[in-house]
Amino acid sequence: MRRMKNLFQIMECPARFKVALATYQFEREVEYWWGIVKPSEGEDPITWDRLKDTMDNQYYPRDVRRMKEREFLSLKQGSLSIMEYATKFNELSRFAPHQVDTEERMIDHFEQGLMGGH
Numbered sequence: 001m002r003r004m005k006n007l008f009q010i011m012e013c014p015a016r017f018k019v020a021l022a023t024y025q026f027e028r029e030v031e032y033w034w035g036i037v038k039p040s041e042g043e044d045p046i047t048w049d050r051l052k053d054t055m056d057n058q059y060y061p062r063d064v065r066r067m068k069e070r071e072f073l074s075l076k077q078g079s080l081s082i083m084e085y086a087t088k089f090n091e092l093s094r095f096a097p098h099q100v101d102t103e104e105r106m107i108d109h110f111e112q113g114l115m116g117g118h
Contacts, residue, residue, distance in 0.1 A: 068095035
């Protein structure tokens with residue numbers, strides 16, 4: 001999903017195509033899972049945000065999501081390189097979307113975790 005999100009940004013993909021393109025890439029157990037949960041014909045189509053939420057709920061139980069959110073909130077650069085820190089920041093930020101819901105909040109949180117940040 002993260003890879004698809006990045007691709008959609010690069011391609012400036014219209015929202016109406018995101019779910020179809022992402023689900024086309026599903027393989028193995030995720031493809032089987034999608035076959036069960038996807039809306040039937042005539043039902044309202046699923047949105048990109050709803051698909052991401054549904055997948056998070058399926059593959060990250062609530063207690064794991066809370067643990068990942070706490071890990072994000074306490075993330076500091078420490079001995080990590082700036083690239084390692086940025087990668088970890090991006091991986092964990094999706095578990096605390098309210099902390100990075102604007103560019104300003106995301107930058108502030110990123111800077112707070114940098115070496116020497118307060």
